[in-house]
Amino acid sequence: MAASVARVRRRRQRRIRSSLQGVILVVGLAVAAVSGVVAYRAGGPYGDLNDQGPRVSRAYNPATGKLTLVAYAADGSLRLDHLCYMDGERLLRMDVDDNADGAVERREYYGPGERLERTEYLDRGQVTRT
Numbered sequence: 001m002a003a004s005v006a007r008v009r010r011r012r013q014r015r016i017r018s019s020l021q022g023v024i025l026v027v028g029l030a031v032a033a034v035s036g037v038v039a040y041r042a043g044g045p046y047g048d049l050n051d052q053g054p055r056v057s058r059a060y061n062p063a064t065g066k067l068t069l070v071a072y073a074a075d076g077s078l079r080l081d082h083l084c085y086m087d088g089e090r091l092l093r094m095d096v097d098d099n100a101d102g103a104v105e106r107r108e109y110y111g112p113g114e115r116l117e118r119t120e121y122l123d124r125g126q127v128t129r130t
Helices: 004-041 050-055
Strands: 056-060 067-072 081-088 091-095 106-110 116-123 126-129
Touching: none
Parallel strands: none
Antiparallel strands: 056 067, 067 081, 081 091, 091 106, 106 116, 116 126
16 A cells, blocks of 8 residues: 555656646746747847937838938947938938037038038138138
């Protein structure tokens, strides 16, 4: 009789262990799925959102969905010192704040092929063209 009681206990322990392993497997799969969804939402489909961080800001035309403005901090700070006006993927104009005072010192105009056509230097309301 003692042998049969021991056998019943071992079977019960095996069933509990097997059930516990199944629960751990299901919980692990659920956690993996949730973390994948969170990573997709935070980083984008190809991880491209993480590359930009707070140093790059983009604006799109709500009607057409085209890119209209890219602002970024070229010097590594969080102050956006370059404003690139776009027509989709084509660069039209770039305003640059060279000395981080909040005012645009240089304005560059681009033509076909993103070739620099002219540069204006803005100094307290006066414009010098080159």
